[in-house]
Amino acid sequence: MNKASHVVKTIEKLSSKAGLRGKIDAKCCECIYDPYQKGSWRYQVEKCTSPTCPLFSSRAMSSKSKKREAKK
Ligand code: SF4
Numbered sequence: 001m002n003k004a005s006h007v008v009k010t011i012e013k014l015s016s017k018a019g020l021r022g023k024i025d026a027k028c029c030e031c032i033y034d035p036y037q038k039g040s041w042r043y044q045v046e047k048c049t050s051p052t053c054p055l056f057s058s059r060a061m062s063s064k065s066k067k068r069e070a071k072k
Pocket residue numbers: 027028029031032045048049050053054055056057059
């Protein structure tokens with residue numbers, strides 16, 4: 001599977017989930033995910049450095065990271 005088809009499959013899988021969570025995750029995946037870079041789509045989204053993005057505060061994050069970010 002090449003990079004593009006891997007990313008497309010991941011986006012399709014996420015966006016097919018019910019509710020907005022999957023759609024937000026799919027958009028973030030489409031925006032930032034590079035399977036040749038370190039970590040999963042979720043890891044890369046969590047490391048996003050675009051606080052002005054309207055989805056930034058809703059992006060996928062582990063509960064541990066959410067707690068850490070809330071303390072800032
Ligand atoms: S929060 Fe980050 S990864 Fe998600 S859409 Fe915005 S810029 Fe892209």
